[in-house]
Amino acid sequence: MTPENRSAVDRPVVAVGLGLMAVAGVVVWQSWALRASFGNQTLGPQMMPFLVGGLLMLFGVLTILAGLRGAAPPREEADWTAVAWIAGGLAVMILLIRTAGFVPACAILFAATARAFGSRRPAADLAIGAAMGLVVYLFFVRLLGLTLPSGLTESWI
Numbered sequence: 001m002t003p004e005n006r007s008a009v010d011r012p013v014v015a016v017g018l019g020l021m022a023v024a025g026v027v028v029w030q031s032w033a034l035r036a037s038f039g040n041q042t043l044g045p046q047m048m049p050f051l052v053g054g055l056l057m058l059f060g061v062l063t064i065l066a067g068l069r070g071a072a073p074p075r076e077e078a079d080w081t082a083v084a085w086i087a088g089g090l091a092v093m094i095l096l097i098r099t100a101g102f103v104p105a106c107a108i109l110f111a112a113t114a115r116a117f118g119s120r121r122p123a124a125d126l127a128i129g130a131a132m133g134l135v136v137y138l139f140f141v142r143l144l145g146l147t148l149p150s151g152l153t154e155s156w157i
Contacts, residue, residue, distance in 0.1 A: 013067030020060030028053035085116035101151020106133030 027049055034046035066072050089112025097105040110129025111122055119125055140146045 008070050010067040010070050010072050013072040014064050015067075017060045017063030017065075017067055020056050020063060024053045024056035024060055027056060082116035085112050089113055089116075097149045097151075099151060102137050102148045103130055103133040104151065105149075106130070106136065 031046050031049035031053060034049065089109040092112070093105040093109040096108065107126045107129035110132060111125035114125040114129075115122070137148055140148050
């Protein structure tokens with residue numbers, strides 16, 4: 001955008017703001033269905049989704065206002081190769097998470113995302129992704145007692 005038309009309405013920014021508000025509406029609407037509680041607490045499990053929905057709504061309004069003022073910073077050209085690396089990593093993770101397990105799937109997603117951001121060290125990226133996936137897996141499974149997809153790697157833990 002050139003400086004002379006910076007004050008014009010930035011329609012893509014307004015569209016993103018409207019999208020944020022739509023997502024916020026769905027989050028708040030779905031939060032009403034949560035009826036779990038812990039005894040006679042006034043703040044239950046549904047509080048966090050309401051907070052997330054409220055923040056999404058706030059950010060949507062602020063984004064729309066920035067778009068209406070034309071105050072959004074100039075955008076760079078899209079790097080579709082990076083988008084393809086991240087989308088491919090996510091697709092592979094979805095395909096492998098049930099068979100290979102959570103940790104290897106996270107490692108592949110991390111390595112693909114690192115590649116999208118310019119890393120040229122796939123072995124190191126896979127190792128870092130596996131370490132981070134293992135920490136997350138242990139936190140959720142051992143500390144919180146939740147279930148994550150387990151594969152061959154997780155059966156050794």
